[in-house]
Amino acid sequence: MKHSLDFINLNRPNATAIISQDGQHITYQQLAHDTVEASRLLEPNNTIFIIAKNDYPAVTFYLAGMEFNTVPLLLSNRLQAEQLQSLIMQYQPNFILVDKKRVNEFTGFNIVHERKQYCLLKKNAATKPKLHPKLAFLATTSGSTGSPKLVRFSKQNLISNARSIIEYLAISEKERAIAHLPISYSYGLSILNSHLIAGASIYLTNETIMDKSFWESMAEHDITSFSGVPFHYESLLRMRLSTMNLPKLKTMTQAGGKLNERFLQKMSQLCEQMNVQFWVMYGQTEASPRIAYLPSNKLKENPDSIGVAIPHGKLWVKDREGRDITSSGKIGELVYEGDNVCLGYAKSLTDLNNGDENKGLLETGDLALCHSGLFFLKGRIKRFIKVxxxxxxxxxxxxxxxxxxxxxxxxxxxxxxxxxxxxxxxxxxxxxxxxxxxxxxxxxxxxxxxxxxxxxxxxxxxxxxxxxxx
CATH class of the missing domain: 3.30.300.30 (ANL, C-terminal domain)
Known part of the structure; x- marks a missing residue:
């Protein structure tokens, strides 16, 4: 293949990259081929909205955009029509990948390709937007998938974060993760990126942990890694996880908010019984998204800590005057520095031509302190009200x-x-x-x-x- 691919590891072209929910095994060579084919349907220096579930066509068009300079925005297929139309009006994408059942929602677009249950739409009167050369990916801000405010990323932002995750979780080619978190969610997308760059494999599914088939698939496909947000782990503790037949499971990661300390301790004990490593992580969409992690061997003594900065990143605490107070042990705003920090925000189409406004520095909006080299969150600046x-x-x-x-x-x-x-x-x-x-x-x-x-x-x-x- 003439074009070198950044997100697809071709060291083992015949190894399985993705297993779809219907059981199809896609090799890295096939994934690369399908990504190139998808890119031929797109045009560089344009944007594409991908409104999809965790399905293979969505992955190939996402990768096609990332590899061949068509800027993707991943959106949940559950996004309401009104919210979606607001985003379309605001950012004027020339391409949309959407379920066939929703095609009638879009006026001014023609169907140019069909792939399984999806249609690729192209705008009739397409005009090329002015995009900054570094712009490679767009995401909705955390917690509001219908907000017109987007986060702008470079390709390097996503790649550097994926490589840091690979390093601290020691993701090898032998790993196989279950991708049940939506890829339109930054945590879910980071699992996809890190495993494909590492040459590992992914089982793509839209099943939920409440489905019996979810756990049958975990066993059938030899899943080694499970990831979830606090809600998932609170549910797992009621499901007698230790009685399930999951012989290959060796890693569980938690992010997406703080898990109650009581549940955290129970999960830690349960994972110890199952000989599974449990990693607590912290991040924000703006950091592509991972910022910090707590090594599993430090969890028992420090259940309320977010741990340390990811490899190649830096964490520190500042006071109201911007002074570094990390070593003092006092509470201040947590600041992160690293190559994974986004370029900035966008509130309109013209903002997509803006450059790197953050320069690798992210003020998290979280209050924290540092003790014995570990960081501890103490609240969120915006989670305070004045009464x-x-x-x-x-x-x-x-x-x-x-x-x-x-x-x-x-x-x-x-x-x-x-x-x-x-x-x-x-x-x-x-x-x-x-x-x-x-x-x-x-x-x-x-x-x-x-x-x-x-x-x-x-x-x-x-x-x-x-x-x-x-």
């Missing part, structure tokens, strides 16, 4: 409610603290409001409590705060 002049940590409120025996989510804005409690419990809301007002030292009139049947979540497993606010 009648009192600064309230929403994370602290959730911790209080958890200790009182409630499964709850806290959210709100200045002068209003909203709480959603799971379950049709016989709760004396007035008494709870009074107790919280005493504990938080705020007026009880600022507290609003409601009960919900379940916590609404995004496809990534994170809390859907927009849904709660409706």
């Amino acid at each position: 009648f002049g009192n600064r309230i940590s929403l994370t602290h409120v959730e911790t209080i409610l958890y200790e009182l025996g409630y499964d709850a989510i806290a959210y709100g804005s200045d002068d209003k603290l909203n709480i959603a409690i799971v379950g049709n419990l016989d709760i004396d809301l007035s008494k709870l409001k009074f107790n919280l007002s005493e504990l938080l030292a705020i007026n009880f009139t600022a507290i609003n409590i409601k009960t919900i049947s379940r916590i609404p979540r995004l496809e990534s497993g994170k809390v859907d705060y927009q849904c709660l606010m409706k």
Whole structure:
């Protein structure tokens, strides 16, 4: 093959790269061929929206875009038509890959190719956008897949992060991960990138951990690595994981938010019994996405730590004046530096021509301190609200409610603290409001409590705060 590929490891061309949900084994050579074929349907220096599930055609068009300079934006196939049309209006893509069932949603586009259940659409009156030479990939900001605000990445951003992940997790050609997290989610995409660059293999699936077939597939395809967000691990602890037949499983990773310390300790104990390494990780979409990891052998003594910076990255803590206070052990804003930090944001089509605004430095918005070489999160700057002049940590409120025996989510804005409690419990809301007002030292009139049947979540497993606010 004349074109060298950055995301497809061709050291073993006949080795399996991807196993599709229908059981098809695709070799690295076949993946490279299909990627080149997909690229011939696209045009360089353009953008493509890929609205898809974890399916092979979506992967090939994503790779085609990355390898041959058509900038992809991966979107969940569950994205509502109204949100999707807003993004299309804002960024004017010339190509769209979408399920055949949704083709009628798009006016001004023609079908130029069909592949399995997907259609490739091309804009009728296509005009080339002005794209910055470094721009290679676009992503939605974490937690809001319909937001018109996008994150801009270079190819080097994604490759450097994948290589760092390969290094600290020691991903070899023998590894096989189950890709059940959506590839439109930065954590899910990082699993795909790191394993393909390492020459390992991926089982692509749209099954959920609640499906019996999911665990049958784990055993049948000799899966060695499982990844999940807190919601997944909370569910796993209720599913008697240790009784399942998973002889090849040797690695489990957790990111996408903080797992409750009690669950974390249980998972650590369970993995120890199963002879499985459990890695807690921290990241943000803007960092492609991995920033830090806690080695599994340090978890027992430091369950509340995010660990250390990924290889070739740097973490430090700054005060309000921007001074480095890492060594002092004081709380400040966590800052990350590395080649995986994104170029910046985009709010309009013209922003796609902007260059590298971050210069490798990311202010995370998280409060943290460093102790004995490990970093510990202490809250999120934006997860604080001011109620009648009192600064309230929403994370602290959730911790209080958890200790009182409630499964709850806290959210709100200045002068209003909203709480959603799971379950049709016989709760004396007035008494709870009074107790919280005493504990938080705020007026009880600022507290609003409601009960919900379940916590609404995004496809990534994170809390859907927009849904709660409706």
